[in-house]
Amino acid sequence: xxxxxxxxxxxxxxxxxxxxxxxxxxxxxxxxxxxxxxxxxxxxxxxxxxxxxxxxxxxxxxxxxxxxxxxxxxxxxxxxxxxxxxxxxxxxxxxxxxxxxxxxxxxxxxxxxxxxxxxxxxxxxxxxxxxxxxx
Numbered sequence: 001x002x003x004x005x006x007x008x009x010x011x012x013x014x015x016x017x018x019x020x021x022x023x024x025x026x027x028x029x030x031x032x033x034x035x036x037x038x039x040x041x042x043x044x045x046x047x048x049x050x051x052x053x054x055x056x057x058x059x060x061x062x063x064x065x066x067x068x069x070x071x072x073x074x075x076x077x078x079x080x081x082x083x084x085x086x087x088x089x090x091x092x093x094x095x096x097x098x099x100x101x102x103x104x105x106x107x108x109x110x111x112x113x114x115x116x117x118x119x120x121x122x123x124x125x126x127x128x129x130x131x132x133x134x135x
Contacts, residue, residue, distance in 0.1 A: 033068045033069065058105050061090065065091035
């Protein structure tokens with residue numbers, strides 16, 4: 001298993017096709033306080049879809065702890081629904097919904113690998129301290 005983080009930077013666009021090839025899942029993160037990061041999401045979704053076969057896609061609206069969201073959560077949910085993605089608003093700083101998002105991601109990947117894909121209900125939002133650790 002490998003994780004790649006291009007931080008959405010334009011200079012990595014030419015490299016991403018190599019990262020996307022046969023991707024099992026992609027986590028697309030935008031900053032809820034930054035319109036530009038949100039408007040770039042469709043480009044990233046198309047990139048993943050172009051080089052991967054039916055990946056699990058997760059959209060995370062990050063930095064909800066700032067309380068200054070410029071992106072309507074319903075609009076982001078509609079974008080996610082239209083692109084067969086799961087959506088969570090999160091805060092990497094205070095941990096809001098991080099566990100729920102990654103639980104969903106891991107459970108969905110596992111179910112797809114087993115050949116049993118069932119839309120799991122989204123876990124209830126939870127707010128807790130800390131962030132996440134991937135091993």
